[in-house]
Amino acid sequence: MRIAPGAVRYAVAAALAGLATARRLGRRAAVALALLLAGAVLAFHRDPERTPPDDGAVAPADGVVSVVRTEEHDGDARVRVGIYMNAANVHVNRAPLPGTVASIEHIDGGHRLAFSKDSEHNERVHVDIAREADTDEATDDGDYRVTLIAGAFARRIHPYVEAGQPLARGERIGHISFGSRADVLLPAGVTEDEVLVEAGETTRAGETRIADV
Known part of the structure; x- marks a missing residue:
């Protein structure tokens, strides 16, 4: 393994x-x-192989969907899907869609329980990914963001990627040691009607389709 x-x-x-x-x-x-x-x-810290589907946005994490909501981001209405990882889940995170890493940002914060609302102010790492014109995907779907969020016991977020790196759907982008939650801010234009999961459903990183993008 x-x-x-x-x-x-x-x-x-x-x-x-x-x-x-x-x-x-x-x-x-x-x-x-x-x-x-x-x-x-x-x-x-096990890291099993996964087989991504040919289309759609896939889950960034194994776990349970804890958040599906529409929020404003940079003037656009964006759909957020959050997945809570418990101690039994695989904690290696994966890219929901193909593209190129645009930036990585580490933000200091607290270490509250990852399934609580306050966890959105925890220490976290934003990985912004651009959908480029030379991919084999439609470009109208735009850029998206994966956020790795530390929890009450998670103190180390380990990104594997760097700016300028191309990513395939389902490719590994990092892991969180001993925690805790991974969020996807889907591309602008995606609506909740296109989301394929709801709160309480389980997911497998890199395999479960979470949105029809």
Whole structure:
């Protein structure tokens, strides 16, 4: 199983913490706890392969849809789809649509529970993606944004991409260690009637179609 970059160092830290905590219980117990904690960390950072569909916007994350709403962004009405990731979900995030990374912006903030309304003020990373004229997709759909949001226990957002990098639908763009939520601000012109999911539905990153774009 492929593991997200940087996960091994978290696993080592967890193993050392387990050894230190359980040393009074005996050597075997300490080793067992260390292996259990390291295995849990590696499982959390698993990165399975996915097969994207040929069209539509796909989910950026495994999890449960927590937000579907229309809001104003830069003078346009834009639809936001938010997906909450729990501890059992894969936490590697993927590009909903093909395009080119226009910019990446890190914003400091709090670390509230990711499923709460206040989580929109948490630490986050915006990945803005441009739909370019030389893609094999229609260009009228415009640009879009993926936002990776830290949660109460998530302290590390790890983007994999950089400005100018081309992306395919479903390509990996980053992961959040130990949390928490991924939002898509769909292209201008997309309406809620074109959204294919609703709050409470489960998604698979890179495979579940969330909008008919």
